Amino acid sequence: MTLARCQLDATLKTLDADVVACHPVEGGHLVRLSETILYATGGGQPHDLGLVGGRAVLDVTRDPEGHTLHKLDGPVSGRVLIEIDWARRFDHMQQHTAQHLITALAADRLGWATTSFHLGPETCTIDLDTQDTPEAALRDLEDAVNAEIRAARPVRVRVVDPADLPGLDVRTRGLPENFTGQLRLVEIEGLDLNTCGGTHVASTAELQAVKLLGTSRIRSDTRLAFIAGQRALDHLTRALDRERALTRLLGAGPEDHAGLVEKLQLEARNAARQLGALHAEIARQLGAQLAQTDAPAALFHRPCADAKFLADVAVALEALRPDLLVLLTTSERDEGPGLFLIVGPPGKVAAAGPPVASLLQGRGGGRPGRYQGKAEAISLRDDAFSLLLQIARS
Ligand SMILES: [Zn+2]
Numbered sequence: 001m002t003l004a005r006c007q008l009d010a011t012l013k014t015l016d017a018d019v020v021a022c023h024p025v026e027g028g029h030l031v032r033l034s035e036t037i038l039y040a041t042g043g044g045q046p047h048d049l050g051l052v053g054g055r056a057v058l059d060v061t062r063d064p065e066g067h068t069l070h071k072l073d074g075p076v077s078g079r080v081l082i083e084i085d086w087a088r089r090f091d092h093m094q095q096h097t098a099q100h101l102i103t104a105l106a107a108d109r110l111g112w113a114t115t116s117f118h119l120g121p122e123t124c125t126i127d128l129d130t131q132d133t134p135e136a137a138l139r140d141l142e143d144a145v146n147a148e149i150r151a152a153r154p155v156r157v158r159v160v161d162p163a164d165l166p167g168l169d170v171r172t173r174g175l176p177e178n179f180t181g182q183l184r185l186v187e188i189e190g191l192d193l194n195t196c197g198g199t200h201v202a203s204t205a206e207l208q209a210v211k212l213l214g215t216s217r218i219r220s221d222t223r224l225a226f227i228a229g230q231r232a233l234d235h236l237t238r239a240l241d242r243e244r245a246l247t248r249l250l251g252a253g254p255e256d257h258a259g260l261v262e263k264l265q266l267e268a269r270n271a272a273r274q275l276g277a278l279h280a281e282i283a284r285q286l287g288a289q290l291a292q293t294d295a296p297a298a299l300f301h302r303p304c305a306d307a308k309f310l311a312d313v314a315v316a317l318e319a320l321r322p323d324l325l326v327l328l329t330t331s332e333r334d335e336g337p338g339l340f341l342i343v344g345p346p347g348k349v350a351a352a353g354p355p356v357a358s359l360l361q362g363r364g365g366g367r368p369g370r371y372q373g374k375a376e377a378i379s380l381r382d383d384a385f386s387l388l389l390q391i392a393r394s
Pocket residue numbers: 096097100186196197198199200
């Protein structure tokens with residue numbers, strides 16, 4: 001395994017290099033360089049972005065021989081300038097070094113070993129080999145991590161021979177099988193010595209702050225989410241924006257938000273219950289009114305109702321006049337689409353359903369005595385009612 005320049009010096013922002021190979025692949029060109037400062041995806045840390053010879057970097061990977069491969073949006077040749085997207089890289093350095101610090105303190109103070117790490121675009125997570133993470137212990141861990149940030153401990157990279165490893169107090173999950181070449185160690189002075197190929201800040205002070213966001217159970221482990229550095233400040237900014245919006249909407253300060261939302265939810269539930277009871281009452285009265293007709297069929301239209309309201313009117317009507325063939329319709333706008341329901345004697349409903357649906361430019365279906373569906377032209381309901389009357393009289 002050969003080390004990339006960024007693994008020896010993570011602060012390099014530009015570098016000149018020679019193009020060793022460049023060939024077209026799907027969606028771009030795959031390029032090997034004599035040297036690189038662009039980090040390839042690995043160890044839980046995503047790849048860098050930037051420019052190579054003015055071409056945008058789309059992906060950075062490593063081949064089985066350990067060569068860094070740059071996928072660019074076009075071909076390059078000769079001597080090229082590598083420019084790194086520093087904001088993205090520094091963010092990755094902050095999150096990744098924060099992981100080292102959390103891992104070290106979780107192991108030393110609480111006996112929780114880290115089994116995996118993921119650096120996501122929004123938040124980062126580590127999996128800990130425990131199912132028991134009390135709130136108080138997590139608060140202590142967060143306090144300890146931030147105390148080590150204030151202590152401004154130097155973070156250094158050391159390159160050693162694998163044969164020297166047994167003599168060093170290294171925290172490692174083991175080397176890959178058949179590992180050869182130099183071994184890279186990352187040290188947080190006085191705290192941690194770790195085998196790692198990622199990029200790190202030079203002092204824990206550069207982490208600024210670490211915030212633990214919460215835990216979830218993953219099989220027999222606990223997944224702990226966290227953010228560090230600028231992400232923590234950005235997170236706070238977004239939280240304050242949301243808090244200000246809620247203060248404006250609720251007309252009360254943050255300490256009253258939860259109580260007020262609870263009260264509003266309760267009021268909304270009560271209002272919905274009362275509205276439901278009123279709808280049922282109105283549906284019964286409308287059904288009773290329709291039942292008084294002398295004709296063998298009836299038409300009922302109500303703007304902006306729902307299927308349940310139509311069904312409630314139909315039930316009230318059927319109880320009084322099971323002989324009546326009725327078309328019930330609703331739509332938000334008179335010209336727009338809507339719902340229809342036909343109820344009455346099963347034979348008549350079966351005969352009326354398909355032609356009425358077709359006339360209203362819709363489709364439907366149902367069971368004996370009921371045919372319902374959606375239609376595009378509820379405004380043609382008077383024509384549909386004429387058809388219904390013919391069928392009712394036949
Ligand atoms: Zn690392």
